[in-house]
Amino acid sequence: xxxxxxxxxxxxxxxxxxxxxxxxxxxxxxxxxxxxxxxxxxxxxxxxxxxxxxxxxxxxxxxxxxxxxxxxxxxxxxxxxxxxxxxxxxxxxxxxxxxxxxxxxxxxxxxxxxxxxxxxxxxxxxxxxxxxxxxxxxxxxxxxxxxxxxxxxxxxxxxxxxxxxxxxxxxxxxxxxxxxxxxxxxxxxxxxxxxxxxxxxxxxxxxxxxxxxxxxxxxxxxxxxxxxxxxxxxxxxxxxxxxxxxxxxx
Amino acid sequence: xxxxxxxxxxxxxxxxxxxxxxxxxxxxxxxxxxxxxxxxxxxxxxxxxxxxxxxxxxxxxxxxxxxxxxxxxxxxxxxxxxxxxxxxxxxxxxxxxxxxxxxxxxxxxxxxxxxxxxxxxxxxxxxxxxxxxxxxxxxxxxxxxxxxxxxxxxxxxxxxxxxxxxxxxxxxxxxxxxxxxxxxxxxxxxxxxxxxxxxxxxxxxxxxxxxxxxxxxxxxxxxxxxxxxxxxxxxxxxxxxxxxxxxxxxxxxxxxxxxxxxxxxxxxxxxxxxxxxxxxxxxxxxxxxxxxxxxxxxxxxxxxxxxxxxxxxxxxxxxxxxxxxxxxxxxxxxxxxxxxxxxxxxxxxxxxxxxxxxxxxxxxxxxxxxxxxxxxxxxxxxxxxxxxxxxxxxxxxxxxxxxxxxxxxxxxxxxxxxxxxxxxxxxxxxxxxxxxxxxxxxxxxxxxxxxxxxxxxxxxxxxxxxxxxxxxxxxxxxxxxxxxxxxxxxxxxxxxxxxxxxxxxxxxxxxxxxxxxxxxxxxxxxxxxxxxxxxxxxxxxxxxxxxxxxxxxxxxxxxxxxxxxxxxxxxxxxxxxxxxxxxxxxxxxxxxxxxxxxxxxxxxxxxxxxxxxxxxxxxxxxxxxxxxxxxxxxxxxxxxxxxxxxxxxxxxxxxxxxxxxxxxxx
Numbered sequence: 001x002x003x004x005x006x007x008x009x010x011x012x013x014x015x016x017x018x019x020x021x022x023x024x025x026x027x028x029x030x031x032x033x034x035x036x037x038x039x040x041x042x043x044x045x046x047x048x049x050x051x052x053x054x055x056x057x058x059x060x061x062x063x064x065x066x067x068x069x070x071x072x073x074x075x076x077x078x079x080x081x082x083x084x085x086x087x088x089x090x091x092x093x094x095x096x097x098x099x100x101x102x103x104x105x106x107x108x109x110x111x112x113x114x115x116x117x118x119x120x121x122x123x124x125x126x127x128x129x130x131x132x133x134x135x136x137x138x139x140x141x142x143x144x145x146x147x148x149x150x151x152x153x154x155x156x157x158x159x160x161x162x163x164x165x166x167x168x169x170x171x172x173x174x175x176x177x178x179x180x181x182x183x184x185x186x187x188x189x190x191x192x193x194x195x196x197x198x199x200x201x202x203x204x205x206x207x208x209x210x211x212x213x214x215x216x217x218x219x220x221x222x223x224x225x226x227x228x229x230x231x232x233x234x235x236x237x238x239x240x241x242x243x244x245x246x247x248x249x250x
Numbered sequence: 251x252x253x254x255x256x257x258x259x260x261x262x263x264x265x266x267x268x269x270x271x272x273x274x275x276x277x278x279x280x281x282x283x284x285x286x287x288x289x290x291x292x293x294x295x296x297x298x299x300x301x302x303x304x305x306x307x308x309x310x311x312x313x314x315x316x317x318x319x320x321x322x323x324x325x326x327x328x329x330x331x332x333x334x335x336x337x338x339x340x341x342x343x344x345x346x347x348x349x350x351x352x353x354x355x356x357x358x359x360x361x362x363x364x365x366x367x368x369x370x371x372x373x374x375x376x377x378x379x380x381x382x383x384x385x386x387x388x389x390x391x392x393x394x395x396x397x398x399x400x401x402x403x404x405x406x407x408x409x410x411x412x413x414x415x416x417x418x419x420x421x422x423x424x425x426x427x428x429x430x431x432x433x434x435x436x437x438x439x440x441x442x443x444x445x446x447x448x449x450x451x452x453x454x455x456x457x458x459x460x461x462x463x464x465x466x467x468x469x470x471x472x473x474x475x476x477x478x479x480x481x482x483x484x485x486x487x488x489x490x491x492x493x494x495x496x497x498x499x500x501x502x503x504x505x506x507x508x509x510x511x512x513x514x515x516x517x518x519x520x521x522x523x524x525x526x527x528x529x530x531x532x533x534x535x536x537x538x539x540x541x542x543x544x545x546x547x548x549x550x551x552x553x554x555x556x557x558x559x560x561x562x563x564x565x566x567x568x569x570x571x572x573x574x575x576x577x578x579x580x581x582x583x584x585x586x587x588x589x590x591x592x593x594x595x596x597x598x599x600x601x602x603x604x605x606x607x608x609x610x611x612x613x614x615x616x617x618x619x620x621x622x623x624x625x626x627x628x629x630x631x632x633x634x635x636x637x638x639x640x641x642x643x644x645x646x647x648x649x650x651x652x653x654x655x656x657x658x659x660x661x662x663x664x665x666x667x668x669x670x671x672x673x674x675x676x677x678x679x680x681x682x683x684x685x686x687x688x689x690x691x692x693x694x695x696x697x698x699x700x701x702x703x704x705x706x707x708x709x710x711x712x713x714x715x716x717x718x719x720x721x722x723x724x725x726x727x728x729x730x731x732x733x734x735x736x737x738x739x740x741x742x743x744x745x746x747x748x749x750x751x752x753x754x755x756x757x758x759x760x761x762x763x764x765x766x767x768x769x770x771x772x773x774x775x776x777x778x779x780x781x782x783x784x785x786x787x788x789x790x791x792x793x794x795x796x797x798x799x800x801x802x803x804x805x806x807x808x809x810x811x812x813x814x815x816x817x818x819x820x821x822x823x824x825x826x827x828x829x830x831x832x833x834x835x836x837x838x839x840x841x842x843x844x845x846x847x848x849x850x851x852x853x854x855x856x857x858x859x860x861x862x863x864x865x866x867x868x869x870x871x872x873x874x875x876x877x878x879x880x881x882x883x884x885x886x887x888x889x890x891x892x893x894x895x896x897x898x899x900x901x902x903x904x905x906x907x908x909x910x911x912x913x914x915x916x
Contacts, residue, residue: 012828030523032662038528038778045776045831050822053830055316058489059529061658062414063320078661085661110460111828118437121317125429129422130381134301134727137372137379141336144390154383154408157415161319184381191381 001027001093005040007052008100010109017109019098029089033076034059034066036088037099053112061085061225064160067167068113069100074164074223082162082225102167106174106210117163119209120177126205127198128181130191143189156183158226165220165228171212176220178206179236180228186239196243203240253506253886253901256688257361262907263344266365269689273732274739281306284738285469285746287454288312289441289496292321293413293719294702295475296420297726303427305731310467311424311433312456314440314491314833319421322477322489323722326413327534327655328397329405330377330719332370337394341402343367348908350717353399353586354682354710355860355876356910357509357884359903361689362707369728370720374406376727380419384408397715398535399586399915405716410534410654416719420726439465441496442764442836444472444503444698445757451500451698452747453754455761459833462826464761466754468747471697471737473730474500475722478681478703480513482841482848483793484785486678487519487532493837494844497685497704505693506886506899508686508706510844511852514713514861515794516679517543517590520662520672521610530677531662533613534655535715538583540618540648541672543594544570545602545611552602562604562612562671573597573611581915588712588861588874589915591676595794596872598675605673614671619644676794680718682709682861683851686886686901690733691725694886697737701725706884711860765825768835773818777835780815784808784838784845792849797865801853805846812842847887847896854898857881878910 003024010017024043027036034056041051057065061082068083070076076086091097099113107115145153157180165176182199185191191198214233221230258269276284284307288299291313299311315321333346346367351358374392378384384406385393394403408415427433436456443455445466453468479494480486501507518533518541546552547569554560573593575582585593594611597603604610623644627635635643645668649656659667685693685700687707692699702722709717748754791804815838823829858867858874859881867875884901 028524028526030664031526032528035526035528039526042776042778045820045822048820048822051831053828057315057320057491058322058325060325060489060531061661062411063322063324063489065315065320080657081661085658087661087664089664114828117316121319121425121435121437124422125425129426130379131426132376132379132423133304134297134376134423134731135372137375140334140374140378140384141391143378145386146390147386147388150383150386150390153381154415157381157383157418158411160414161317184383188381188383190379 001029001088001091003027003091004096006096006098007113009052009112012111013108027088029087031088032059032084033070033086033088034084053114055114056084059084062160064162067102067115067162067164069102069167071098074102074167075225080225080227102163104166104172104211106172107163107166119211120161120163120174122209123174123178123202123205124181127201128185130185131194145188149187153184153187156180156187156228156232159228160226162225164223164225166211168219168223169212170217170219171215173214173220174206174209174211175214175233175236176224176228176230178202179232182236182239183232186235195239196247199236199239199243200247253686253694253899254688255359255901256690257359258689262360262364265361266368270732273735276735276738276742278306280742282308284308284741285310286471286473286734287467287469288473288475289454290321290475290477290702291315291318291424292323292475292477292702293417293420293722294726295321296417296424297723298473298475298701298730299433300420300423300427301727301731302734303430303432306432309427309433310436310469312436312439312441314438314459316437318424318435318437319418321417322492323417323719324414325489326719327410327532328536329395329407329412329716330373330416331397331404331714331716332374332406332720333367333404334371334374336392337403339402341404345402346370346404349400350708350714351710351908352913353714354712355874355913356710356878356882356905357512357859357903358708358710360905360907365729366708366721366724369724372728373720373723377416377419380422382408382415382419395536396539396584398538398584398590399581399714400584407536410536410652413719416723420723440833441476442499443757443761444500445754446503446695447747447751447753450696453749455757460828462824462829464758466749466758468749468754470741470744470747471699471734473699473701474685474704475701475726476704478684479841479844480678480681482784482845483678483788484781485522485527485530485789487516487530490529493840495837495840497700498840498844500685500693500695500698501889503695505695505698506686506888507683507847508884508886509683509851510848510887511792511855511862512682512711512860513678513848514587514680514682515591515676516587517594517676518613518674519677519679520659521605521607521675531658532677532679533659533672533674535587537613537652537655540651541583541613541615542572542617543574543583543590543611543613544572545597545604547571549601552604555604556606556608562614571602578915585915586712586714591794592863594676605675610673610675612671613674615648615667616671619648619668622647680713682706682711682713686884690736691730692733692737699730699734701730711862765832765836768819768821768832768839769825771816771819771821773820775818775820777819777821777831777838780811780819781834781838781841783811784842787811788845788848792852795863795865796852798853801849805849808842808846808849815839815842850896851885851887854885855881876912882910
């Protein structure tokens with residue numbers, strides 16, 4: 001099929017970017033979206049032009065490296081699908097596709113479609129862990145965890161840290177990302193001990209990074225490639241409130 | 251030079267415990283003065299960096315990703331083995347040790363493997379304490395499943411995302427150390443050379459991938475946890491950026507590369523669909539718990555399926571050949587990976603393949619769906635239910651077990667695997683070979699350690715499923731933090747290493763020259779096109795089966811390709827900038843050298859064992875024919891120079907506890 005691509009090109013963080021138009025004549029519908037970009041890049045290289053920079057790695061939808069806003073949607077039109085798992089069979093001959101980087105104050109553009117998502121690491125560093133050093137653990141079966149509870153924790157832990165929730169949110173809020181980690185650990189007995197400290201510190205860091213507030217639009221959930229539920233945000237709010245009132249550290 | 255694996259003496263089961271108590275310690279006040287570089291942030295790197303940080307060392311950890319959470323360990327699906335014997339099915343440390351030695355076709359060290367089995371149980375404890383949400387049963391205790399080459403259920407799992415959950419666990423521990431300041435994290439930094447001072451590994455040259463700047467980083471010791479080299483085949487299940495550069499650059503600085511020809515071809519991957527394809531996707535081995543592998547019995551049916559005139563559903567039961575169950579009744583569909591892959595290749599070579607390319611076999615869940623459906627109906631008190639209802643109930647159970655894998659399959663192929671069997675074909679997945687290390691995980695270069703997939707240590711000629719996660723975490727959490735003391739205890743008086751010393755300046759200049767060389771070729775062909783051609787040579791001649799003539803041809807072809815690369819490659823952009831094409835070029839340049847070494851090693855090893863199948867050495871039934879009298883050794887290759895023959899060193903493998911037998915899964 002024939003496609004017209006409008007792709008955001010930006011030399012670096014300081015330069016001004018703009019959409020460039022490229023036409024691809026022979027796109028196979030079995031290709032993945034990123035393979036389609038690979039083909040375009042090969043053509044650009046053959047013309048001795050600089051290829052489009054975009055991030056990707058596992059191409060299995062699990063590492064969270066790929067991003068892109070495709071026709072206004074982070075990771076494109078398919079629900080619960082990362083860009084790397086999106087295939088061209090979901091597009092039609094003659095389509096025009098607009099490809100942009102994630103847009104958020106806390107995600108500065110580095111080059112073309114590549115943004116800096118280090119803010120998410122810093123949120124985890126603020127408390128998204130259990131303080132247990134290697135060797136301190138007791139037997140794995142010492143504390144039974146109710147199956148459904150473990151399953152809910154897993155659902156939250158399935159977050160791949162890609163940042164689509166932030167790109168989807170008009171406020172560029174990182175509530176879904178942060179709440180997924182808060183929930184994952186708060187739901188498990190191993191994580192309960194430092195739950196208060198965790199939620200307070202992570203929310204504080206989230207605000208420091210310049211992410212916006214949540215106004216219950218829930219675009220984050222709709223665009224999340226792993227289907228992380230906004231229930232996690234409710235849980236984080238509850239955890240945060242209760243920690244704010246009861247934590248002795250305040 | 252005679253290679254000494256330094257396995258401690260004494261009874262097998264006591265070696266590690268006794269040895270661990272005698273390893274020299276570094277006192278806490280001295281740890282604070284010691285710097286350690288860890289390259290890589292996957293399971294082995296993140297767990298090592300976090301644990302070394304907890305112990306009080308100053309750690310610098312490097313990843314080429316934008317975040318340590320992206321390493322390819324994250325893509326491991328099926329599970330992690332541990333000899334917990336929670337199922338009471340006869341598992342034990344010894345049995346895990348024995349299965350691993352046998353699964354590796356008797357080409358690994360007894361002492362290392364037993365240690366791995368011993369610490370396996372602590373890994374599960376540690377992961378649970380970190381909040382890794384493993385699958386549980388209604389009683390709240392941990393669930394298990396089975397993996398290939400094994401007759402017990404010892405695999406712990408977190409749906410089909412076990413690697414992700416374990417890596418996030420390690421990443422969280424690493425994040426905690428970063429926040430405490432004991433680990434300094436360098437994202438988007440790729441190691442492109444090793445720096446030795448007075449013969450000891452004392453630092454690295456890293457390229458800041460954002461700015462293109464070369465940086466000199468010094469430390470008392472360097473730990474590589476940089477993964478495998480499967481991407482030498484271009485198409486593999488590895489992530490796009492996985493590469494051999496850190497390991498290969500260390501080889502160029504004197505480290506030995508061990509058993510490079512031992513590559514694992516995983517039987518259950520989604521078949522290739524076109525020339526533009528950039529990578530292959532694995533379907534977890536756990537699927538073979540419930541999926542049955544088959545091809546049509548006759549070529550006519552296979553042809554009809556290939557041409558779209560028939561589907562799997564049109565082939566009656568008696569016209570199907572469940573070839574794994576037929577050939578290997580004792581293990582059936584759960585034979586080890588090398589065995590299953592070869593059997594699939596044999597079926598396709600006989601013209602029984604079921605994809606348009608002729609390269610695929612079926613992985614069929616209908617029997618499991620029916621079995622689970624009946625069981626579910628029974629459990630919920632439903633009687634006289636229709637076949638459709640049973641399928642529906644069964645599909646729900648299968649979805650709970652493998653939902654994300656089925657979803658991924660459908661996304662990639664556009665076919666619904668609940669209704670039609672999956673089509674699968676073997677693909678390169680893991681490399682058992684890697685940097686030679688002794689029992690302490692130290693390479694032959696003093697001060698250079700290697701952990702996880704980038705060392706050769708534990709899997710012999712074939713790795714069992716769910717053992718990569720186990721080994722990566724064993725090395726990082728429970729082995730290296732102790733054994734690194736053997737080197738560091740003599741270094742407590744060594745002052746901080748100076749990154750401006752002559753050795754560092756020289757290595758930086760050499761790297762700069764190398765980059766300049768690549769940038770200035772200005773040829774016509776893209777880096778990608780060279781990589782694709784290299785991959786094809788490797789797959790055709792050094793893939794699932796190998797022979798001397800083919801290997802010799804391939805060696806010649808690779809040398810020619812390498813020469814062409816340096817004459818005609820085109821790297822766009824600039825060296826002082828964010829330039830993914832340059833990153834690729836540096837990696838492909840190293841793959842072009844590594845590929846040749848793999849071929850040399852495959853030529854040298856005139857036997858078939860595990861993932862290494864030499865056509866000249868097989869039984870009349872087509873099974874691998876090992877030669878213990880002549881090849882029970884680890885091959886360790888020393889780099890001698892650009893056009894020189896590398897030198898082979900042999901570490902004889904000593905088996906004191908297991909009897910070397912023909913590996914049979916029949």
